[in-house]
Every structure is written in C-alpha cells, then in structure tokens.
Amino acid sequence: MKLRLNLSVNGEPAEALVDPDKTLLEVLREDLQLTGTKHGCELGECGACAVLLDDQPVLSCLVVSHECEGRSVVTVEGLTVDGRLHPLQECFADLGASQCGYCTPGILIAAKALLDRDPNPSRDLIREALSGNLCRCTGYQQILDAVQASIVRLGEGGEQKK
Amino acid sequence: MMRLPSYRYRAPKTVQDAAAWLAESPGDTMLLAGGTDLIPNMKRRQQVPSTVVGLRGITELSRTDDRDGLEIGAGVTLTSLVHDERVHARYLGLWQAVGQIATPLLRNMGTIGGNICLDTRCTYYDQSFEWRQAINFCMKKDGDTCWVATSSDKCLAVSSTDAAPALIALGATVRLVSATGTREVALTDLYANDGMHYLTRRSDEILTTVTLPKADGWRTTYWKLRRRGSFDFPVAAVAAAARFDGDRIVEARIVLGAVASRPLEVPAAAARLAGQPLTDDLIASVADDAYTLAKPMDNTDFELVWRKKTVRSLVTSALRELRGDDMRAARTKLARHPLLVIS
Numbered sequence A: 001m002k003l004r005l006n007l008s009v010n011g012e013p014a015e016a017l018v019d020p021d022k023t024l025l026e027v028l029r030e031d032l033q034l035t036g037t038k039h040g041c042e043l044g045e046c047g048a049c050a051v052l053l054d055d056q057p058v059l060s061c062l063v064v065s066h067e068c069e070g071r072s073v074v075t076v077e078g079l080t081v082d083g084r085l086h087p088l089q090e091c092f093a094d095l096g097a098s099q100c101g102y103c104t105p106g107i108l109i110a111a112k113a114l115l116d117r118d119p120n121p122s123r124d125l126i127r128e129a130l131s132g133n134l135c136r137c138t139g140y141q142q143i144l145d146a147v148q149a150s151i152v153r154l155g156e157g158g159e160q161k162k
Numbered sequence B: 001m002m003r004l005p006s007y008r009y010r011a012p013k014t015v016q017d018a019a020a021w022l023a024e025s026p027g028d029t030m031l032l033a034g035g036t037d038l039i040p041n042m043k044r045r046q047q048v049p050s051t052v053v054g055l056r057g058i059t060e061l062s063r064t065d066d067r068d069g070l071e072i073g074a075g076v077t078l079t080s081l082v083h084d085e086r087v088h089a090r091y092l093g094l095w096q097a098v099g100q101i102a103t104p105l106l107r108n109m110g111t112i113g114g115n116i117c118l119d120t121r122c123t124y125y126d127q128s129f130e131w132r133q134a135i136n137f138c139m140k141k142d143g144d145t146c147w148v149a150t151s152s153d154k155c156l157a158v159s160s161t162d163a164a165p166a167l168i169a170l171g172a173t174v175r176l177v178s179a180t181g182t183r184e185v186a187l188t189d190l191y192a193n194d195g196m197h198y199l200t201r202r203s204d205e206i207l208t209t210v211t212l213p214k215a216d217g218w219r220t221t222y223w224k225l226r227r228r229g230s231f232d233f234p235v236a237a238v239a240a241a242a243r244f245d246g247d248r249i250v251e252a253r254i255v256l257g258a259v260a261s262r263p264l265e266v267p268a269a270a271a272r273l274a275g276q277p278l279t280d281d282l283i284a285s286v287a288d289d290a291y292t293l294a295k296p297m298d299n300t301d302f303e304l305v306w307r308k309k310t311v312r313s314l315v316t317s318a319l320r321e322l323r324g325d326d327m328r329a330a331r332t333k334l335a336r337h338p339l340l341v342i343s
C-alpha cells in the first residue's frame, strides 16, 4: 500500500503518494521531481544528499519516508528566491567552488545551515561544518574560500528578500 | 541503487507502547533511532527486520536531566551532546569522543542510544549484499565461516562505538525497559565479547537512559585513531578516567575501543596507576600493558601490527593529557583539525 505524505518542501505544502519503503532522497527525486539533491553513496558516507529537515542539515538517504510526515524540508532548489541565487551560490560560481557539481547541492545546504546559525564563522568552523561532505574535484580550498566570500556578500546586504 | 527492503513501520509515542510493539515479535523487530547505522545495514541486507519501531516520536527519550550526575535520554542526538556545556565542562572525555563520531550531518541524526547499540563492524560484513554473496557470506549473516579466522567458532567483528568506551570510563549505567519490567545495569555489563551477540540487551528491551555519576574530581579523555579526520569509525581508541589527589591518582579506568568485539576494559593496567604520581616511566609501562592486552583482528582499516602498536601511543597520549600536559598539538595532528566548541 502506498503512503500518503504531507510535508512542506521549500516553503510550499507538498503532497505525495509514495512507496513506503522509500527514503526522503528517493521521494524528493522520484515523486517530487526535485533532482537537485544528489544520489551519492546512499549509505551516509558522502553528504551529496544533504537537505534541511526542520532547519537541520541531515542526510536524506538515511531518512525513511514514514518519518517525514508534517515536517519541513529545504533542498538546494529552495536556496533560490524569485529566481535570484543565494549569495553562497553566486560565490560558488564566481570562485570555482563547483567543478563537476555533484557535491555542490549538499555542500550548499551544509553551508547555509552554518550561516543561518552563525553569520560570521571562522575558517575552522566552516571546515568543521563541511566535514561531512566529500568533493572529488576541487580540493576543498575553493569551497572554503567561496563560503568565506559569501559571508562578506551577505554582510553587504546581499541577503535575499524573503 | 540500493533500496530498502520492505518492512512494517510503527511510530509509538511512549516507551510503553514501543515496548508493547517490541514484545509482539522481538526476534524480527528492530528499533530505529537516528537510523545512521540501521538504515545502511538494511540497505545492504545485513539487518532485515520485518517490523521497524521508530523512536523519534517518543519525546521522553530526548530529555537530559541534571540530578546527581547527568541522565541522558537514549534519543538525545550526538549534536545536542556536543553542544551541551555540562558535557564539555564535566565529562570532557565523552565530549571528545562524541565530537569525533562520523560527521556533523550524521551527528545531527545519530543518537547516544543508537551509538551504544551500534552494530559491530568487519571488512567482510560491511559490504553490499552482492559483495557478501560473492564470498558465500560469513558467520555473522547468512553464512557459516568467519573469514577473519576461519577456525574461529565465534564472530570477531569490532566494537566501533566511540561513546561507549568514554561512558564506561566514566562509570555510566543504562536503563533497559521492556513490557515486563525495568532494569538498570552498568554499561560495561551491556556488552559481551562476541561480534554477533555483542549486547546482553534482550531483544524485547529498549534502552531508555544513560546515567553518568557525578564528575567529582574525575578527569577524562578520549583518543581516537581513524584514517581521515572525519567520517571514519575508530580503528583503535582509548578512553581514560582518573581521580586525583594532588598529583597522585586515587582511582583510574582505562577502556580501549575498536580492539575487540566489546569496549575492552584493562583494569589490571589501570590499577597500577593508583597511589602513584604519573611519571613518564609509569605511563610507558601502563601503555605497554594496554598494548599487550589489546587483541585487534585484521578486519578493519590499517595494517594490523601497526594498528595494535598505536594502542601504546594512544594510551600514552591519554595519560599525559590526564596528567595535565599540553597535548593540543598532538591531538590536532591525529584528529587533523581542532575539536571545536560550537554553540
């Protein structure tokens, strides 16, 4: 029997009739057509599938659909407001923090969660907050640079209108 | 794609209801807390419960309570513990252990109860179904032979919880609740040195609380070896706790992680610390004892002989830190990045 799920996705109510054995990652990609969140290891070992669940960054490949009822999910698609990129996304693009791009959605989510909690984190704190996200391309320095640059841009009023 | 197998899901709101669900069919029902151990295991068909009882709706499991010491609900997340100033101030070894578990994203999901009950690990077991099928499985799941020691009649999978050695060093007890009653046991007695039957928890019991005694005069520390500065499980670790009277130790506990199928206490080595000032010679000799007692098997990351040798260095570092030496540089070198207080 299918499972009927009601949840909030990127600020909008969403309803889906899903296979109950699916993970949140599978529901997002297969039932809600939100393919920004990436399918990596599926075992908690890479961070590509990170989303905000009730404002906390978690791995959607390890969340069972049953436990999503009534909760709020923010995916990388939700970072863009009215077609305007989040300062983090602009900085990632400007500073070459994304190469193949596979890790980028998960890293943007983890970085956004950090900046929401602490608008001016040290480089060590950024490194710590992103230490659950693998990137096989960049070597990480550009990613740390981009998150730091976005702090400046957010501080200059680059904040998106809500 | 690695899909979950089919299962029936239950979401009790109270421990009593959870215990009742569990009692219906304890043999093929499993508890789901943060899911960071169970879900990967289900995807790889290492664990295939027909019913899963989700604990996240039971609010009483995510409380902490400051009474005589600290009572921590089994459902408290690792992130909440890292952010808990009481843990940092009074139980530093536990804070150091929990702060080095997995990754920040996994710590947001993973709970202390799940960490205590974490499945034992092995290179021949933590693999996909197809991989295990190709070696005709192993004794722990679906097979007959232990590929680590083919003549062994017991599974030698490794206890890989970071929190348990620290909790045992701190003298923690746990509460287990079932439909028929409640019991309190020393955490050390929850474990058995058997990779398959590594917990003495009955299959109808729920671990509800971990209780730490008052920190009164105890200093604790935790040292962990893993390949990367993040993600990886411990492949050798030590938790040490000592109560001092001036520069002499009154009482000490040393617990080794990831060198047996249970957190391994080495009481004879720890007892030698009592009544003595912590000199370099004493530290070296106790570290040597711990090294001798550690019996890691060749079923984790890193070369076995070297891994066993690291126990000596880890115990040395731990005891030096308890003595008050400034070990920050050594710790950062091993952990790859400083452990941070995040508020």
Ligand SMILES: Cc1cc2nc3c(=O)[nH]c(=O)nc-3n(C[C@H](O)[C@H](O)[C@H](O)COP(=O)(O)OP(=O)(O)OC[C@H]3O[C@@H](n4cnc5c(N)ncnc54)[C@H](O)[C@@H]3O)c2cc1C
Pocket: A043, A044, A045, B030, B031, B032, B033, B034, B035, B036, B037, B038, B039, B040, B055, B074, B075, B078, B100, B101, B102, B103, B106, B109, B110, B111, B112, B113, B114, B115, B116, B117, B118, B119, B160, B161, B162, B163, B205, B206, B207, B208, B231, B232, B233, B234
């Ligand atoms: C990539 C990766 C890296 C990891 N690295 C580490 C590491 O470095 N160190 C480490 O210690 N762990 C590590 N883990 C394992 C895991 O994330 C943690 O141990 C975590 O604390 C498990 O808690 P959980 O709530 O997610 O457990 P779950 O997966 O929900 O449960 C784990 C087990 O405990 C049982 N259980 C859960 N709650 C209870 C309860 N209240 N009563 C009785 N039984 C219960 C479950 O049935 C299951 O068997 C890692 C995991 C991954 C995927």
Ligand code: SF4
Pocket: B121, B122, B123, B124, B125, B138, B139, B140, B141, B145, B146, B147, B148, B149, B154, B155, B156, B157, B195, B299
């Ligand atoms: S120690 Fe032996 S029986 Fe246990 S999981 Fe490894 S190979 Fe299997």
Ligand code: FES
Pocket: A038, A039, A040, A041, A042, A043, A044, A045, A046, A047, A048, A049, A050, A059, A060, A061, A062
């Ligand atoms: S896909 Fe979820 S952590 Fe890799």
Ligand code: FES
Pocket: A097, A098, A099, A100, A101, A102, A103, A104, A134, A135, A136, A137, A138
């Ligand atoms: S940009 Fe390719 S994995 Fe990070």
